[in-house]
Amino acid sequence: MKEPLTTGTMQSVNLQATAFLAKALADENRLRIIQNLAQGKKSVSRIVEELGISQPLASHHLKELKRALLVTVERSGPFIYYELADPCIMTILTDLNNLAASLLADRTKF
DSSP states (O other): OOOOOOHHHHTTSOHHHHHHHHHHHOOHHHHHHHHHHTTOOEEHHHHHHHHTOOHHHHHHHHHHHHHTTSEEEEEETTEEEEEESOTHHHHHHHHHHHHHHHHTTTOOOO
């Protein structure tokens, strides 16, 4: 198990890369796509169907997730399949969700 980041260890982290990933995660549709892909490799059409979003919107967000190296792409004939690049992405999102729930428990507006 990795140790949590502290002030001392944060200095050795590439904050620019961390900010880049955080920006890629800062969209509800991207988070929904990641959550959907946690169930396994899926085609764009299946993601569209399961999430009820348009194909252009799904493709846009998948392109951003690919650019951030959060998903991998596999082409099989006419189909393109996406999957999470690393299962720890869901662990991080679960931790963020728990933190948000804790910090925002009493907040009624955003």
